[in-house]
Amino acid sequence: MIVAVDIGGTQMRVAILDSHLNVLTRESVPTGLDSSPDDSCRLMIQMIDVNSKQIGRESILGVGISAPSVDKRIGSLIKPPNLPNWDGYSISKFVKCQLGLPVVIGNDASLAALGEHRLGAGNGVENMLYYTLSTGIGGGIIIDGRLYEGKKGFAGELGHITVEPEGRICNCGNRGCLELYASGPSIVRGVTEARKNGRATSLSCDVPVSTAAVFKASSAGGGLCSEV
Ligand SMILES: [Zn+2]
Structure with missing residues (x-):
């Protein structure tokens, strides 16, 4: 079995899947923007413990984590605009240390694109673009049936391109980013x-x-x- 974790700007989700990728358990809690990343990750470990108890902890093979702004070269979060406390934080190091299991981490939108390509709306197509509209705006690219991440892992990310040069200041430090006008919170x-x-x-x-x-x-x- 595999543990899947998604760290979002609003919610943190934990699921346990069998070897056929069927979801056996799932749980979500607020990420806790004011909490330290260590505290949020401790809560995540508790969720994994509670959910895996029903199934048998010994049968878990590893943990896959999706998070925003993951630099794939170093596996740490780099200036995530919606999780400012997490800049430079290595979730995989913490989880590996706590659980003693193999951990793989990737950029959330890239992994979501991969998921849609393997199992969802993009199944069977060779080339696709994926966009997600949530706390932020994320994107991923599939070319010739493979995930294209670019050098740092941010290919396809459009959330912080400037659409209003004189617009509001964004959490990323730039002005008038797309996320300020078209993400879930900005629409509200x-x-x-x-x-x-x-x-x-x-x-x-x-x-x-x-x-x-x-x-x-x-x-x-x-x-x-x-x-x-
Ligand atoms: Zn921005």
Whole structure:
């Protein structure tokens, strides 16, 4: 069996899979932006322990970790804009030390592209682009059936290209990045701010705005949600 871990800007997820990649258990908790990476990783180890107890810890062969901004040459996170405390942190070193199991780490969007190519929407195609819209915007590239990562592992990442040269300052230090306008939190912020400024929407005022609600209202056509 294999443990799969995803460290996101909002959620940290742990799953245990069998050798056919069927998901046997899964759990997610908030990553804890104010926590130290060591504390978050200790929580991750606890989740692995609890979930693997039901299945048998001795049958786990290794751990695969996906995380944002992983420099594939050194396996550490490099200035992840949505996890500022994690700059330079080596998750694999911590997990290897705690569990004594082989650990493989990769850039989250690249691994998601690989997953979609092997088992999802891209199965059977030779070339594909994958984009994910969550706390940030990530991308991955498959060329001739193989993952193309580039020298550092960031090929296909578009979240921090500048789309508004005079726009807001991003966590990465640049100005007007795509992520500031098209990620989940930025879509919610755009609608919330416009509503505060008196724009009408079809969304209920009684519940906080969510990305899912904005997409649903947008697909119904027109209005502020489509504009954002
Ligand atoms: Zn940026």
